[in-house]
Amino acid sequence: MNIVKSLFQSSIGRKYIMAVTGGLLFGFLVVHLAGNVQIFLGADRINSYAALLKSNLLVLWGFRLGLAAIALIHITTATGLTLENWAARPNRYAANTDPYASFSARTMVVSGVILFAFITYHLLHFTLGVTQPGIMHHVDHLGRHDVYRMMLEGFRNPWIAGTYLAAMIVLFFHLRHGLSSLFQSLGLKNQKFAKGIEYLAVITALLICVGNGAIALTILLRILK
Numbered sequence: 001m002n003i004v005k006s007l008f009q010s011s012i013g014r015k016y017i018m019a020v021t022g023g024l025l026f027g028f029l030v031v032h033l034a035g036n037v038q039i040f041l042g043a044d045r046i047n048s049y050a051a052l053l054k055s056n057l058l059v060l061w062g063f064r065l066g067l068a069a070i071a072l073i074h075i076t077t078a079t080g081l082t083l084e085n086w087a088a089r090p091n092r093y094a095a096n097t098d099p100y101a102s103f104s105a106r107t108m109v110v111s112g113v114i115l116f117a118f119i120t121y122h123l124l125h126f127t128l129g130v131t132q133p134g135i136m137h138h139v140d141h142l143g144r145h146d147v148y149r150m151m152l153e154g155f156r157n158p159w160i161a162g163t164y165l166a167a168m169i170v171l172f173f174h175l176r177h178g179l180s181s182l183f184q185s186l187g188l189k190n191q192k193f194a195k196g197i198e199y200l201a202v203i204t205a206l207l208i209c210v211g212n213g214a215i216a217l218t219i220l221l222r223i224l225k
């Protein structure tokens with residue numbers, strides 16, 4: 001108990017928590033993308049994948065609650081670290097203007113807040129069906145939730161597709177810095193591997209964002225029908 005308490009209280013401990021929770025959230029993004037891109041294999045494939053995910057309610061809700069807890073720890077720890085950084089600076093509450101920090105590093109708080117807003121919208125859109133209720137009720141010829149049609153009707157709207165595409169650009173910058181500082185916080189980034197880790201972070205972030213963006217874009221452009 002004391003170890004957990006001191007982990008949350010020390011700066012290094014909090015960075016460690018950011019790295020571990022960030023890594024887990026990144027893991028979710030990889031799995032989520034691997035599921036989403038099955039839309040390119042046709043309606044049957046993505047609908048059966050979605051049905052499989054929902055087939056065991058205990059596993060589904062265990063996963064959802066676990067993910068929500070990890071996201072909550074990530075966000076509250078980030079808020080604590082940010083407030084600490086601002087308080088330590090002579091020019092209190094000013095933005096991070098370190099000229100040597102990359103654009104991604106300087107905008108982590110802003111990109112994080114935008115992503116939080118995007119995820120809230122995304123859950124209201126595809127999970128809860130609040131923003132576009134009509135798309136939630138389609139069923140396919142096997143009586144399963146027609147996720148394929150749900151995505152088609154969602155992303156055919158240019159405003160919705162545009163929102164997702166804009167969010168993917170923000171996600172790219174957040175992931176790019178997040179992934180490379182993850183290695184740093186876990187003590188895995190040394191002089192020898194620093195450049196390699198930077199490249200790996202950029203390529204991985206690009207793959208996630210282009211992969212997700214491709215779904216919205218190909219539907220918007222009627223390539224996927």
Ligand code: HEM
Pocket residue numbers: 029032036050064115119122123126127147151164171212213215216
């Ligand atoms: C074009 C890209 C994306 C598509 C097509 C997509 C699709 C979906 C769909 C269909 C669901 C509903 C699952 C369900 O309740 O049946 C979902 C849930 C979710 N998505 Fe996405 N997603 C995309 C990008 C993202 C991104 C970038 C994030 C995070 C930054 C994200 C985070 C989530 C979360 C947290 C859930 C809730 C998980 C759950 O309900 O169990 N998604 N997504």
